[in-house]
Amino acid sequence: MNLADIQKIAEQEVDFERAYKYRINVCCSSGCVPLGAFKVLKAFEEAVKEFGVEKECKVAKTGCVGTCSVGPAVIIEPGDYLYQNVTPEKVREIVRDHIVLGLPVKSMLYGNPAFFKKQHRLVLRNAGKIDPSRIQDYIAMGGYSAIVKCLATMTPQGIIYEVATSKLRGRGGAGFPTGQKWSLVARAHGKPKYIVANLDEGDPGVFANRTLAEADPHAILEGMLIAAYAIGAEKGYLYIRSEYPLAIQTLQKAIAQAKSLSLLGDNVLETGFKFDVELRFGAGAFVAGEETAILASVEGRRAMPRPRPPYPANSGLWGKPTLIQNVETLANIPIIIQNGGAWFSKIGTPRCTGTKCFSLTGKTNNPGLIEVPMGITLREVVFDIGGGVPEGRKFKAVLVGGPSGGCLPDALLDLPIDYDSLTRVGAIMGSGGIVVLDDHSCMVDTAKFFTEFCVDESCGRCTPCRAGLIRVKEVFDNLTQGNARMEDITTLEKASSYIRDASLCGLGQTAPNPVLTTLRYFRDEYVEHIRDKTCRAGKCFKKEERGATP
Amino acid sequence: MTATTVTLKIDGLEVTVPEGTTILKAAKDNGIIIPTLCNLEGLSPYGGCRLCLVEISGSPKLFPACITPVSSGMEVTTQSERLTEYRKMAVQMLLAERTHICSVCVANDHCELQSLANQLGVDHVLFERNWTRLEIDSSHDFLVIDRNRCILCTRCLRVCDEIEGVHTLDLKLRGKDAQVIMDLDEHWGNSCSCTSCRKCAKVCPVGAIYIEGEPVSHTKHKDIAEFITERRQRKWKQ
Ligand SMILES: Cc1cc2nc3c(=O)[nH]c(=O)nc-3n(C[C@H](O)[C@H](O)[C@H](O)COP(=O)(O)O)c2cc1C
Ligand code: SF4
Ligand code: SF4
Ligand code: SF4
Ligand code: FES
Ligand code: FES
Numbered sequence: 001m002n003l004a005d006i007q008k009i010a011e012q013e014v015d016f017e018r019a020y021k022y023r024i025n026v027c028c029s030s031g032c033v034p035l036g037a038f039k040v041l042k043a044f045e046e047a048v049k050e051f052g053v054e055k056e057c058k059v060a061k062t063g064c065v066g067t068c069s070v071g072p073a074v075i076i077e078p079g080d081y082l083y084q085n086v087t088p089e090k091v092r093e094i095v096r097d098h099i100v101l102g103l104p105v106k107s108m109l110y111g112n113p114a115f116f117k118k119q120h121r122l123v124l125r126n127a128g129k130i131d132p133s134r135i136q137d138y139i140a141m142g143g144y145s146a147i148v149k150c151l152a153t154m155t156p157q158g159i160i161y162e163v164a165t166s167k168l169r170g171r172g173g174a175g176f177p178t179g180q181k182w183s184l185v186a187r188a189h190g191k192p193k194y195i196v197a198n199l200d201e202g203d204p205g206v207f208a209n210r211t212l213a214e215a216d217p218h219a220i221l222e223g224m225l226i227a228a229y230a231i232g233a234e235k236g237y238l239y240i241r242s243e244y245p246l247a248i249q250t251l252q253k254a255i256a257q258a259k260s261l262s263l264l265g266d267n268v269l270e271t272g273f274k275f276d277v278e279l280r281f282g283a284g285a286f287v288a289g290e291e292t293a294i295l296a297s298v299e300g301r302r303a304m305p306r307p308r309p310p311y312p313a314n315s316g317l318w319g320k321p322t323l324i325q326n327v328e329t330l331a332n333i334p335i336i337i338q339n340g341g342a343w344f345s346k347i348g349t350p351r352c353t354g355t356k357c358f359s360l361t362g363k364t365n366n367p368g369l370i371e372v373p374m375g376i377t378l379r380e381v382v383f384d385i386g387g388g389v390p391e392g393r394k395f396k397a398v399l400v401g402g403p404s405g406g407c408l409p410d411a412l413l414d415l416p417i418d419y420d421s422l423t424r425v426g427a428i429m430g431s432g433g434i435v436v437l438d439d440h441s442c443m444v445d446t447a448k449f450f451t452e453f454c455v456d457e458s459c460g461r462c463t464p465c466r467a468g469l470i471r472v473k474e475v476f477d478n479l480t481q482g483n484a485r486m487e488d489i490t491t492l493e494k495a496s497s498y499i500r501d502a503s504l505c506g507l508g509q510t511a512p513n514p515v516l517t518t519l520r521y522f523r524d525e526y527v528e529h530i531r532d533k534t535c536r537a538g539k540c541f542k543k544e545e546r547g548a549t550p
Numbered sequence: 551m552t553a554t555t556v557t558l559k560i561d562g563l564e565v566t567v568p569e570g571t572t573i574l575k576a577a578k579d580n581g582i583i584i585p586t587l588c589n590l591e592g593l594s595p596y597g598g599c600r601l602c603l604v605e606i607s608g609s610p611k612l613f614p615a616c617i618t619p620v621s622s623g624m625e626v627t628t629q630s631e632r633l634t635e636y637r638k639m640a641v642q643m644l645l646a647e648r649t650h651i652c653s654v655c656v657a658n659d660h661c662e663l664q665s666l667a668n669q670l671g672v673d674h675v676l677f678e679r680n681w682t683r684l685e686i687d688s689s690h691d692f693l694v695i696d697r698n699r700c701i702l703c704t705r706c707l708r709v710c711d712e713i714e715g716v717h718t719l720d721l722k723l724r725g726k727d728a729q730v731i732m733d734l735d736e737h738w739g740n741s742c743s744c745t746s747c748r749k750c751a752k753v754c755p756v757g758a759i760y761i762e763g764e765p766v767s768h769t770k771h772k773d774i775a776e777f778i779t780e781r782r783q784r785k786w787k788q
Contacts, residue, residue: 307595
């Protein structure tokens with residue numbers, strides 16, 4: 001296999017696809033599988049035979065389309081007709097009407113085009129379009145052409161320059177400029193150098209990275225290859241939590257296929273460049289996603305963060321220079337190389353370029369996985385893409401950034417989503433969770449819930465996070481049981497600021513965000529809990545009745 | 551000693567120290583004492599207790615002095631209202647975390663946590679205190695661990711691993727539940743790796759590890775790690 005062979009595979013595959021008039025893409029990702037996606041897939045395979053249209057229709061299993069709440073989802077191309085809640089019983093009708101008669105079944109189509117209208121799918125460019133278990137599908141979509149371009153025509157410095165020009169920033173949460181990180185590792189002394197791709201995704205309710213791996217694993221691998229060539233690494237570890245069995249299977253298969261086409265190995269595409277990827281499995285600790293903890297875990301030690309310096313760029317795995325990068329960041333790399341950094345830098349806002357994937361959950365009409373340009377407002381996400389709050393309830397807050405994000409009120413709905421704006425109002429980008437809350441939610445109870453999560457996930461190394469968060473949680477117990485005093489608000493503020501400023505790693509530093517933002521934007525509710533012993537959402541003070549009324 | 555030196559200001563005092571020195575050491579060598587708990591000369595830095603946090607002008611962040619290396623032109627502040635407030639907060643959180651009752655503790659009057667509380671003027675604890683009932687292990691011939699007094703500074707783990715070289719001690723569980731264990735969570739008396747060298751008891755800053763029947767004032771010898779490290783490097787102090 002050499003550089004030209006990849007081009008040949010792409011051409012063959014495109015010809016092969018052209019032989020089909022229709023392509024039926026059945027989502028077989030983690031959201032749709034429990035809803036019966038494999039039965040639907042089988043029903044389509046049988047139905048096209050039954051109607052004698054198997055020569056015209058390619059039935060493929062693909063990754064997530066994003067509309068997971070109305071799965072199983074099926075897309076019929078051409079025309080991108082998206083069918084929702086497909087069951088094996090409905091399949092015959094779809095094949096008969098749509099394929100045989102050429103009449104899409106309107107009543108079964110996804111009825112909410114607004115969900116897609118404001119999205120911009122770059123990272124998820126292939127999600128729902130290709131079969132993730134076939135490397136040829138990825139290659140046909142232009143996949144691996146970026147690494148071919150790098151190996152054939154670009155220098156490592158040239159690649160780093162393109163990435164820097166794109167102004168891409170890390171999607172794992174902190175938003176560090178990716179080009180700058182690469183040049184730090186490239187310049188660092190010491191050999192060998194390593195890459196760690198971060199797919200730990202420990203935030204509850206967030207599934208963007210999992211979806212990416214299940215839908216388009218080769219985009220991650222190609223990003224790793226390009227990074228490796230640019231910084232001079234020969235070995236990469238892809239760290240993924242073991243709770244993601246389908247993503248693991250998909251990646252294992254993808255790595256094996258890439259090896260068989262000599263895209264990974266001792267002599268990548270006969271150029272002499274050497275790079276291999278190994279999977280490493282996490283055991284489910286949230287803190288294991290922190291960059292120094294992930295290093296310890298890859299080395300086989302307890303996933304506990306350590307103070308920096310030294311920074312992983314200089315002293316990472318086994319003391320060697322190491323590039324740690326989120327998988328979504330990596331999946332952006334191939335398109336930056338294909339289209340140029342300048343092209344990428346025009347998407348989003350001038351300081352925050354590109355797009356971001358979010359898991360949109362909570363009290364929203366259209367939960368699912370979305371990808372939006374940086375700079376889109378919260379209002380557009382919650383009301384246009386999300387379709388507002390269901391059952392005529394009133395919007396109350398939106399939690400951005402996972403368990404250590406901020407709870408933002410409706411007054412901030414016009415805030416653009418980018419790293420800097422979010423930080424300014426007390427939230428964070430985090431790894432991409434947006435949870436919509438309606439007036440059924442008590443903000444005190446919400447802050448308590450996330451504090452409890454961080455108490456459980458603290459590694460125990462530093463005093464503020466280990467010995468402080470639990471005390472904050474106890475103040476919340478008092479608040480929600482009617483035992484709090486006014487001074488407790490001051491205690492919460494003091495302890496939270498201390499934990500934020502004094503903790504060793506990002507977990508402790510961001511854990512107080514839900515507390516601090518609810519105190520800032522929903523202070524009235526705290527006062528009501530203390531002074532009047534009432535909870536306007538009806539959540540607190542009535543343990544035994546909990547769950548009895550809606 | 552390296553030839554290159556760095557000049558910086560600590561609390562307004564201009565000091566010159568070898569490159570790579572930590573702020574903590576630079577301050578100490580110039581008579582400025584920054585409070586610490588987890589750090590111990592001769593052991594690898596841990597950065598856990600957060601007592602040694604200092605301010606560096608130009609940054610809103612706080613930096614642990616025991617780890618942060620000096621750099622040229624740096625202006626360090628080791629005392630401020632915020633830092634005192636935060637140090638008191640750390641001590642209060644540690645006191646509230648487990649069962650610290652000084653009057654009935656073997657380390658009373660010889661405890662680094664207690665003396666820090668005194669120095670910083672911690673006269674009350676802001677939080678409801680947590681009275682833990684963790685296991686006390688006295689199965690060893692003379693070493694005892696009372697985990698209810700442990701502040702998880704890991705000095706004992708590090709001295710056992712880095713100086714004694716056996717790594718009998720480690721942590722189990724995480725967060726507030728973390729506990730020091732012997733071997734694979736054995737009783738100390740059954741540990742097959744412990745050499746009974748007593749170093750863990752010598753460096754424990756509180757009354758968590760002690761020697762039965764021996765006054766703590768006699769046991770404690772926290773310079774042991776630095777002493778052995780220097781002797782191994784064939785360095786002799788005047
Ligand atoms: C508690 C904690 C958990 C984290 N979890 C993740 C994670 O699951 N995935 C991730 O990519 N980054 C995570 N990060 C961020 C990483 O430390 C690191 O910044 C990131 O992987 C760097 O990649 P990027 O520059 O591509 O964002 C976490 C950070 C903290 C403090
Ligand atoms: S902030 Fe929390 S998770 Fe991070 S090092 Fe400290 S105790 Fe561990
Ligand atoms: S007595 Fe020595 S060997 Fe035994 S646990 Fe303590 S430090 Fe380790
Ligand atoms: S037993 Fe003592 S030395 Fe060991 S971690 Fe606890 S307080 Fe620190
Ligand atoms: S998992 Fe099928 S649409 Fe998301
Ligand atoms: S002495 Fe620096 S963090 Fe403990």
